[in-house]
Amino acid sequence: MxxxxxxxxxxxxxxxxxxxxxxxxxxxxxxxxxxxxxxxxxxxxxxxxxxxxxxxxxxxxxxxxxxxxxxxxxxxxxxxxxxxxxxxxxxxxxxxxxxxxxxxxxxxxxxxxxxxxxxxxxxxxxxxxxxxxLDQARTELADRKLIERAKGILMKSRGVGEDEAYALLRKTAMNEKKKLAEIAQSVVTAAQLFG
Amino acid sequence: MVSEATLDLVRPRAADHGLERLRIGFIPLVDCAPLVVARDLGFAAAEGLALDLVRETSWANIRDRIVLGHFDAAHMLAPMAVAARLGLGHLVAPVVAPWILNHGGNSLAVSASLRAAVDDWGGVEDPAAVGATLKRVVAARAARGEEPLTLASVHPFSCHEQQLRHWLAAAGLDPDADVRLVVVPPPYMVDAMTGGVVDGACVGSPWPSLAVEAGVGRILLATGAIVPATPEKVLGVRETFAERRPEALAALLRALDRAGAWIEDPANRAALAELLARPEIVGAPAEVLTRALSGDVRLAPGAPAIHVADFLRFHGTGPNGPINRPRRVDGLWFAAQMLRWGQTRDREAAFAAARAAYSPAVFDAVFAPPPPAAESVVAPFDGARFDAAAPEAWLDAHPPMRRDEGATV
Known part of the structure; x- marks a missing residue:
């Protein structure tokens, strides 16, 4: 009541x-x-x-x-x-x-x-x-953007296609037991440092 | 309440190379230092303890999480240990205060306009002089038909509140009639003073100095001088924790003892200020923290700092013996203030709670007990000496209304 x-x-x-x-x-x-x-x-x-x-x-x-x-x-x-x-x-x-x-x-x-x-x-x-x-959705969106950027960097520096760039990121992530977004982040950081 | 056996099941152990984990709540103030130093400088680990320090936003949260068993121990306002045992209008929180964290550290900061009402208020270490000035200011405002002054403390069961009340009464002012006493959480103090909501606030370091640095506050009085050499914050511990895990408690006291000795060494002040300045601890400029730790009080923006002796003490011996050792007379004094000002009515229950909360038994079992003191008293600035042997007599001699028997005017 x-x-x-x-x-x-x-x-x-x-x-x-x-x-x-x-x-x-x-x-x-x-x-x-x-x-x-x-x-x-x-x-x-x-x-x-x-x-x-x-x-x-x-x-x-x-x-x-x-x-x-x-x-x-x-x-x-x-x-x-x-x-x-x-x-x-x-x-x-x-x-x-x-x-x-x-x-x-x-x-x-x-x-x-x-x-x-x-x-x-x-x-x-x-x-x-x-x-x-909501936080999770934001993180996922940010991660996707990061992965796109990393793919772009790899496509340019290695002269590979989009699928191959993605496969490269995934393989590295699996080998190093890290999340895809973390590998993408290190690719982006490295590109900023050496680029 | 949550059974200790349940807590034992969920409490992680042996995760950090065999260290025993303790969860301890704290409020971002300079006097959380012993807990932070014990954790960060390895004094706790050397005693086999891993301290999980959890920053809290209110004293109410600290008490509730102690009740629920979320915390084994906490940084607590010294009178709160007594109030919590009494469960004044609230949950009974059976806590004990086996360790005094510090003496002093509070100041009364007022708005620039109240400061400007009088040229010379009296010395920052002279409660009698500043109180007499305040009485004249209050009388002048009343004569002009103005609103009474609003003064803030941080919690109804705090030394801040008790210091203000005792000081006002000693000056011949009735704290419940001649001024308005309110509670303002320290993070809101500068705003409240800027907006004219409060005219002054008795707050712990570093807040009064931050109000000065913000250009809003002026420090009038180091309020530790009102009831000198008495506990300000204590380590509040769940009674069941103290009973069931005496070794862990003893280890914690030993770690805090070493942390206190490190803190009290002036050579370590700069390093300590850096430790406390971190945003996840106090989150204030190291320079302001260093001044609080050294007792150098800047009364107005840009003014040279004035050194206040024994402004803040963490360790060693004071006029009432070892600073960190609980004294029953201090607990009784806190209870007497709560009774005097109508926060509770049952004298017998209040004094019993005080004696239980402020027992020196654990301290004396861990450290060599000091030679018995010749007398067990609290000596406030106005000579209203409080004797552990006769708390009732003190209360009878100090009724709440003292408007007509001003001690200093």
Whole structure:
């Protein structure tokens, strides 16, 4: 059961990721989602927004700003705890591994918050996977360009055709137990040095 | 929490020619030096250890990763070891502080406009004089109907926060009413000061000097002088790690001891600054780091550096005995500050956590224990002497509100 009355604050310097998370939360029925992408006067703004749940990028140094909300002194309007249950290590592990920290107003029951945390962890993980795939695609593209250049250099210096140049690169890579792109890189570097 | 047996299974061993691997978290600050030196100069390897140092972005991450068992040990704010044991509003993190990494190194940097409010603030090593000046500035601002000053520390359970609070109270200022105290992560300090979000910040080296170099900050006070010769950062260790792997812990302390001796030798300062300057460690100019290591503090851009004695100490003996040996009285002092300022309420629990976190037992088992000290006290600059034998009495004598009983004005 989704508890749509909860007010959720998402603090993330990465606008794409926080938009993905907001969308996920809204799709699940949480209408009251606020996003903050700046750390300027963070605590004051959190007090203004007065959320029940705060979700924050683990890599953000401003996590230490939020720690002030754990205090019991009169400066703190609503004491906040991180996570719901000391014993729920699995939930904490999953969050930290996904790179997100969650702060919850003291006294909120676990069942009310769990679906939010599950959603957050899965969206953070999905974002991470997408970023990784994008990085990989970029690397592959760069590798292909490098191999094209190396082929061109070999065709010119050895007077061979394209297929033969490629075969030469591949054979060298296999002999030296290296990746094709690495061999291509050394061909390009060598050409720059001697060319 | 994650069982130690599970961790033993996944922990890689004997991969580096039989070295035992330890994962240790750190924050990019000058006082992570002992860990870096122990790893990079072979002191750890000589003790059979391979240190995996993991750079973190917040003290909160350090604590959480200790709780989860991602780290065996970490560079930690000295009061944090007590706060973590208490689990103040948070997960209980059973940690101990068997080794003190350093004393000192923090400074209060303020905006150029606050610095310019008064010609002579008082000496950079004189908390009483600078505090009295600040009290006049605060009163003048209040009389003009201006907003109270905003001063920042780096974490609620830090020496920075405790230094500011004790100093303000001693000057007759109420830290919760006469000024605004906030937390600003050091990497954001220059921006916060430029934008007028904060008027000053008590931060560890090299950040105050970087604010000066950026033309934004002016250093007013070496805040180590507020409660001299007390721990600044400690090696925080999972209690279960300390219990289950005593040999590894002893080896780590021996490695840190040799690293500390190397660091304290002035001949090694330039090399140390180069080690720390690397982007993956502190990532600051070696020249600024060298000054912090030598205690040469440049108060304003281009100004000649002023030497502050014992600005930053890593090793050897100070007025309170061996610098690296935990003293229960220091833990009790940290707990007393948290109680005084309403961060926690249960005196008995806070003092018990302090005694457990700051036990010298491991240190004394590894090194020859020092001759028993004549007295076990913390002596802040204002004479508010704190005795390990009577922490309750000190608290009773130092209630949070001291606005009407200013000690120095």
């Amino acid at each position: 989704v508890d749509v009355t909860l007010k959720i604050l998402v603090i993330d310097e990465n606008p794409v990721r926080s938009a993905i998370l907001e969308e996920g939360l809204r799709d699940s029925g949480y209408a009251d989602v606020v996003r903050l992408d700046t750390t300027h006067e963070l605590l004051r703004r959190i007090y203004q927004i007065d959320p029940d749940v705060i979700l924050m990028d683990l890599a953000d140094p401003s996590r230490d700003v939020l720690e002030q909300m754990f205090q019991v002194s009169r400066m703190v309007k609503r004491p906040v705890a991180m996570f719901v249950d000391q014993s729920d290590t699995a939930m904490i592990e999953a969050s930290v591994d996904a790179g997100v920290s969650a702060y919850i107003v003291d006294g909120l029951r676990k069942e009310r918050v769990k679906p939010i945390l599950d959603m957050t962890v899965s969206r953070f993980n999905a974002f991470e996977r997408l970023s990784r795939e």
